[in-house]
Amino acid sequence: MESVSTEAVAEIRHGVMRMARRMRAARSPEALSSNKLTVLGHLYRNGPGTAGEVAEAEGQRPQSLTRVFAELEAEGLISRSRPDRDRRQVVLAITERGAEALGNDMAERDAWLAGALAGLSETELDVLRVAARLMERLA
Template sequence: MADERPDVPREAVAEIRHGVMHLARRMRYARGPDALSNNKLLVLSHLYRRGPSTAGDVAAAEGQRPQSLTRVFAELEADGLIARARDDRDRRQAVLSLTAEGLAALRRDMDARDAWLAAALAGLGETEREVLRLAARLMDRLGEN
């Protein structure tokens, strides 16, 4: 049943969810007005982390349907941010890869968010920053489930 939860206090779940969502929203605002869309960043980030991938692999890994990303793939390719080539093993498939321009665009986006986060972290003590680093590792682990 969807309402069943493990033995974790509802307040703790709500507080963590709220904190994660609030920080994610603030990080999005740190990006410039001409920043790439979330879906474009999702694709570029996937290709950066996992290397060349088929459209289906990108969509599946990111919890989307390939049809939902068709326009995104086409726009990224037209902008020179990704390249498309035939898969050597299955000529019916296309493999997407990150171009140098795509990597530069991704780095610009990360730099803008990192600059905001560094300034925000500067207002915290060393122990608080270490707690957040530990929490970040745990969130990464939770995100893999």
């Protein structure tokens, strides 16, 4: 396959970054931090896991998320437990309240996005859906 032009790379990067910034801006001021949403999203999609598993899957170090885990637990959004098979480990799990907070955050962004997409044609929507699947594959 032929190499991708620097112009194409820059155009795609620019579009993705602007969209990410716009999606963040659509969130309410009291919304959860990106790191908190990352942890909640991981636990929601993948089920319970250790701090190390969550951090590794999200490309971070467990020490970088220690405060995030503590804050999420204090807010009742995750729980910590020790499995009977290995009492040294701590397993994190999303709580019902955490799933609700995650859902509320997604609903805020989805509402903005639905409004933004409303002005596009069916063809444009189809192109964006294909692009979304390709970006998911790249990620």
